[in-house]
Amino acid sequence: MSLSRALPPVAVAIGLALLPPPSGLAPNAWHFFALFAGVVTALVLEPLDVAAIGVIAITLTALLAPWTLFTAEEMAKPGFNAASAAAKWAFTGFGDSTVWLVAGAFMFALAYKQTGLGRRLALWLVRALGSNTITLAYAVALADIALAPFTPSNTARAAGTMYPIVSQIPPLYKSEPNSPTAGRIGSYILWVTYASDCVVSALFMTACAPNFMARDFIKKIADVDLTYPQWFFAAAPFAIPLLIAIPFLTYLVQRPSVTKSPEVTVWANEELEKMGPLSRNEMILAASVSFAIIAWIFGGSLVNPAIVALAVICVLMMTGALNWKDIAGNEPTWTTIVLLATLVAMADGLAHTGFVKWFADSIKGHLVGYTATQVIFALVTIYFLSHYFFSSLTSHTAALMPIILSVGLAVPDMPKTTLAMSLAMTTGLMGIVSPYASGAALPYYRSGYFTSAQYWRNAVLFGLIFLAALLLIGIPVFMARGG
Structure with a gap:
C-alpha cells in the first residue's frame, strides 16, 4: 500500500466527518457522506486495488453503522438489530442484477478470447477499415449505433457485446494491456467505444433501460408523453455532432501512436486465411451471443438481462466452449464483481441515510427569483454532476428524477416539455x-x-463536453421548437 496515496482519502473522510452536519441533514447521513467522499478519493488515487477499496468501504461502514447508516430513532426501535441490518446492507450489491450482467460481460469477453471468435471479428473490422485509426473508430461507433435501438441495456451492449470484440483489436496492432504499448491504439479505440456508447444511450429511447424509467416519471409527474420519434429528434441535434466529434476529440487527449497502417489490412487478411473456417466453439459462441442479443432486445418483460447472460455462460460451459477453471482464474471478472457490488451498496447508503433527499431539497431554496430558462440550466447541471454520488444510471434516475422534475415544475411559467426532455436526455450521457x-x-x-x-481525466473532460453540448445545443433547440 502506498502511504502517500492512502493519507488523502483518510484525511478527506475524517476531515468531513469532524465538521458539523449541514442544517437539515442527520449526523449519520453526514458521516456516511464523509466515508463516501473518502472512498471516491481512494478510487481516484488507488492506494490499494480498487476491489480492496470497495471491501474496506462497506466493512468500515458496517462496523460504524450506529454512526453512519442508522439514525438515533432507528437504533431506538424495539427489536432493531444494527449489526444484522448493517450486514444486510453491506451485501445488497451482490444481489444487484447489474453486477451479474457486468460479470457476464467479462465472461463473454473471456469466451471471445478462448474460442478465437473475438480475434476473428477484430480481424474482419481491421481488414475492412483498419488502415486508418479514425475510420476504425467510426466503424466501432457505427456498430454500437446499429445495436442501440434494439438493446435496451447499455451494459449489455457496451460491456456484453462491444467490449469483448473491441478489446481484441489492440493486440493486432501490438498494443497490449498493462504494458507500455497500451497507448499505441488500445487506449484510443476503447475510449472512443465507451464514449460513443454514452451518447448513443441518449440518442435512442430504447438504448438505455433508465430512459424508460425517466419517460414514465415524466408522464406521471409532468403529464408529458415523450414518443420514440420525439425523443430521437430531441437528442439528434446534440448527439449526432458529438458522435462525429468523439474520434477527433479522443485523438487530442488520448492520442494513439499508431495512426496509419495500410499494411495491417493485408496482414489481417492473411491471418484470417490462416484461421480457416469458423470452429465448433466459435459457432457455439456466435449462436449463444446472438441468442443473448435477441433476448435482450425482445425478452425484457420475460427475463432479466443478467439471467440471459448467465444462461449463455451456462450453455458455453455445458458445450465445452468455456470451462469453469478459466472463469475462476479470470481475476478481472471477480475484481469487477466485488468493486461494483460494493459501490452499489455505498450508493444505496446515500439514499438510505437521506443524503440524496436532503441534497435535492436543498436545491429548492436556491432557485427563487430565477427565470425558467436559468432554472432548467441549473437543474440539468445539478442532475448531471450529482451522478458522482451514484454507481448506476437506474438508481440515479429512480432517486433524483422525480425530485428534480418536481422542483422544476414548481417554477412559474416553466415550459414542462423542455424541462422534461432536457432531464431525459441527461440520463445516458451521465455514464461518462x-x-x-x-x-x-x-x-x-x-x-x-x-x-x-488517465481514465478520470478523460471522464471529467468528456463529461464537461457532453454537458456543454446538451446545454448549448440541445436545450436551445428544444426551446426554439416551442417545448
Missing part, C-alpha cells in the same frame, strides 16, 4: 463521468489500457 458511473464503464476502466489518472 466516472469509472463507476455505469456498469458498462467498468470493463473499460479495468481493461488495462488506462491508468486510473
Whole structure:
C-alpha cells in the first residue's frame, strides 16, 4: 500500500466527518457522506486495488453503522438489530442484477478470447477499415449505433457485446494491456467505444433501460408523453455532432501512436486465411451471443438481462466452449464483481441515510427569483454532476428524477416539455463521468489500457463536453421548437 496515496482519502473522510452536519441533514447521513467522499478519493488515487477499496468501504461502514447508516430513532426501535441490518446492507450489491450482467460481460469477453471468435471479428473490422485509426473508430461507433435501438441495456451492449470484440483489436496492432504499448491504439479505440456508447444511450429511447424509467416519471409527474420519434429528434441535434466529434476529440487527449497502417489490412487478411473456417466453439459462441442479443432486445418483460447472460455462460460451459477453471482464474471478472457490488451498496447508503433527499431539497431554496430558462440550466447541471454520488444510471434516475422534475415544475411559467426532455436526455450521457458511473464503464476502466489518472481525466473532460453540448445545443433547440 502506498502511504502517500492512502493519507488523502483518510484525511478527506475524517476531515468531513469532524465538521458539523449541514442544517437539515442527520449526523449519520453526514458521516456516511464523509466515508463516501473518502472512498471516491481512494478510487481516484488507488492506494490499494480498487476491489480492496470497495471491501474496506462497506466493512468500515458496517462496523460504524450506529454512526453512519442508522439514525438515533432507528437504533431506538424495539427489536432493531444494527449489526444484522448493517450486514444486510453491506451485501445488497451482490444481489444487484447489474453486477451479474457486468460479470457476464467479462465472461463473454473471456469466451471471445478462448474460442478465437473475438480475434476473428477484430480481424474482419481491421481488414475492412483498419488502415486508418479514425475510420476504425467510426466503424466501432457505427456498430454500437446499429445495436442501440434494439438493446435496451447499455451494459449489455457496451460491456456484453462491444467490449469483448473491441478489446481484441489492440493486440493486432501490438498494443497490449498493462504494458507500455497500451497507448499505441488500445487506449484510443476503447475510449472512443465507451464514449460513443454514452451518447448513443441518449440518442435512442430504447438504448438505455433508465430512459424508460425517466419517460414514465415524466408522464406521471409532468403529464408529458415523450414518443420514440420525439425523443430521437430531441437528442439528434446534440448527439449526432458529438458522435462525429468523439474520434477527433479522443485523438487530442488520448492520442494513439499508431495512426496509419495500410499494411495491417493485408496482414489481417492473411491471418484470417490462416484461421480457416469458423470452429465448433466459435459457432457455439456466435449462436449463444446472438441468442443473448435477441433476448435482450425482445425478452425484457420475460427475463432479466443478467439471467440471459448467465444462461449463455451456462450453455458455453455445458458445450465445452468455456470451462469453469478459466472463469475462476479470470481475476478481472471477480475484481469487477466485488468493486461494483460494493459501490452499489455505498450508493444505496446515500439514499438510505437521506443524503440524496436532503441534497435535492436543498436545491429548492436556491432557485427563487430565477427565470425558467436559468432554472432548467441549473437543474440539468445539478442532475448531471450529482451522478458522482451514484454507481448506476437506474438508481440515479429512480432517486433524483422525480425530485428534480418536481422542483422544476414548481417554477412559474416553466415550459414542462423542455424541462422534461432536457432531464431525459441527461440520463445516458451521465455514464461518462466516472469509472463507476455505469456498469458498462467498468470493463473499460479495468481493461488495462488506462491508468486510473488517465481514465478520470478523460471522464471529467468528456463529461464537461457532453454537458456543454446538451446545454448549448440541445436545450436551445428544444426551446426554439416551442417545448
